[in-house]
Amino acid sequence: MEPIEAGRRLTSEVVDRYARPGPRYTSYPPIPFWDPEVGEEDYRAALARAGEAKDEPLAIYVHLPFCAARCAYCGCNATVTNREDVVDVYLDRVVREIEMVEGLVGRGRAISQLHLGGGTPNFLTNAQMARLWERLDEAFDLSAANERSLEIDPRIATPEQVTFYRGLGFDRISLGVQDVDPRVQEAIGRVQPESLTRRIYAAAREAGFGSVNLDLVYGLPFQTPEVFNRTLDVMVELRPDRLACFSYAHLPHLRPNQKQVDASGLPETPWEKMKLFRLAVERLTEAGWTWVGMDHFALDEDEMARALRERRLHRNFMGYVERPTPHLVAFGCSGIGEVAGLQAQTEVKLGRYQKSLDAGSFPIVRGHRLTDDDRRRRKAIYHLLCNLELPARLLDASVGENGEHLPALDESREGLDRCVREGLLEVAGEGYRVTGLGRWFLRNVCMELDAYLPRTAEPRVDGPSPRRFSMTV
Numbered sequence: 001m002e003p004i005e006a007g008r009r010l011t012s013e014v015v016d017r018y019a020r021p022g023p024r025y026t027s028y029p030p031i032p033f034w035d036p037e038v039g040e041e042d043y044r045a046a047l048a049r050a051g052e053a054k055d056e057p058l059a060i061y062v063h064l065p066f067c068a069a070r071c072a073y074c075g076c077n078a079t080v081t082n083r084e085d086v087v088d089v090y091l092d093r094v095v096r097e098i099e100m101v102e103g104l105v106g107r108g109r110a111i112s113q114l115h116l117g118g119g120t121p122n123f124l125t126n127a128q129m130a131r132l133w134e135r136l137d138e139a140f141d142l143s144a145a146n147e148r149s150l151e152i153d154p155r156i157a158t159p160e161q162v163t164f165y166r167g168l169g170f171d172r173i174s175l176g177v178q179d180v181d182p183r184v185q186e187a188i189g190r191v192q193p194e195s196l197t198r199r200i201y202a203a204a205r206e207a208g209f210g211s212v213n214l215d216l217v218y219g220l221p222f223q224t225p226e227v228f229n230r231t232l233d234v235m236v237e238l239r240p241d242r243l244a245c246f247s248y249a250h251l252p253h254l255r256p257n258q259k260q261v262d263a264s265g266l267p268e269t270p271w272e273k274m275k276l277f278r279l280a281v282e283r284l285t286e287a288g289w290t291w292v293g294m295d296h297f298a299l300d301e302d303e304m305a306r307a308l309r310e311r312r313l314h315r316n317f318m319g320y321v322e323r324p325t326p327h328l329v330a331f332g333c334s335g336i337g338e339v340a341g342l343q344a345q346t347e348v349k350l351g352r353y354q355k356s357l358d359a360g361s362f363p364i365v366r367g368h369r370l371t372d373d374d375r376r377r378r379k380a381i382y383h384l385l386c387n388l389e390l391p392a393r394l395l396d397a398s399v400g401e402n403g404e405h406l407p408a409l410d411e412s413r414e415g416l417d418r419c420v421r422e423g424l425l426e427v428a429g430e431g432y433r434v435t436g437l438g439r440w441f442l443r444n445v446c447m448e449l450d451a452y453l454p455r456t457a458e459p460r461v462d463g464p465s466p467r468r469f470s471m472t473v
Ligand code: SF4
Pocket: 066, 067, 069, 070, 071, 073, 074, 075, 076, 077, 078, 118, 119, 120, 153, 176
């Protein structure tokens, strides 16, 4: 491959060069490198260690996998049902899991952040949601959280339900939109009239949510720049506090439901797809949002933009967060968390998840114990993803938290220096700063710091990709 010189602009040639699958780095190492031998005993021991560190707050994620129908483009762990009792049975197990965690970390631990994701959290009836909230509130100190958020699907939401969530104590809400164009919606199997989105958005504002987020997806079938521009018009008009603009990864061999997507209208080249994201960045930043990290946008007064300005933005399994989270405890099937230096994922299959809890075991299916080297590489990757720069001290020889001697990251330096030659980074003091061009290929730059990915002489990165917990290696 011909070398690319620094100073090049975003062109189809450049996009082609970096259009490679890569991790989104909501964890490091990425989940495919976790060990299936890590199991419930390790997880129990980690929770007990977190129990000893009583002053450290916990972040909580609860996965609620139920949906009324499967959207064709979906890349999440979702279970389609129309039965309320199936949710009750699941909640019994989530409550059991909460009790087990509470028994190990102690009752009333302060929570820094609570997030309910899915699936479709608002598939739960109000009574079911109240039950879950009350049980969490008994076990932990939710009042200490700086954010209590949930994702909702506007298609099955009502204004009354949204008001109910606010009354319960949620203060941030996220609505799935993807694209407002009917033809695009038809092609991805998710028909959501614009009037409905507007109605639920208005209800969230009316209910007094402190922060409202809308999720968009780019790279969908029939989503030309003209079509997507109309969606962006609607966003500019509604003015949500935050927007996420995820890349659609069409992987029907891994996600059979995506065989239902009308692939005839997908962008034909990485450049065609990138033009959609570039349009989003241009329109949204012109209209007053700050581009945060890879794929988020926040208004100045939103906590995420403030955290970015004050250089306290962090990253974890939930994406970009405003505070560091030493422990993220995940509940529900396919939950991913990190407790006392142990990263762990629970069983994806609903039946197996429930059976394991019935037997009194945490359904952990894989995990990873962070080494000192993992911690310093992760710190460097997250620093790049949040602050768009990399101080030299994060690459120098050091002594890790556990006393391990860590040699300088010379091999990564070579890759980063190549990024400088190609115009993705510039030298800043002894360290590096991301350039305007490199901003579009942040993941590729981060991959130079990844000790788990195979090393090649070729660029190893890719543009932004979809949902929070997905990875497209
Ligand atoms: S996209 Fe959302 S609503 Fe649709 S199936 Fe997936 S999780 Fe459910």
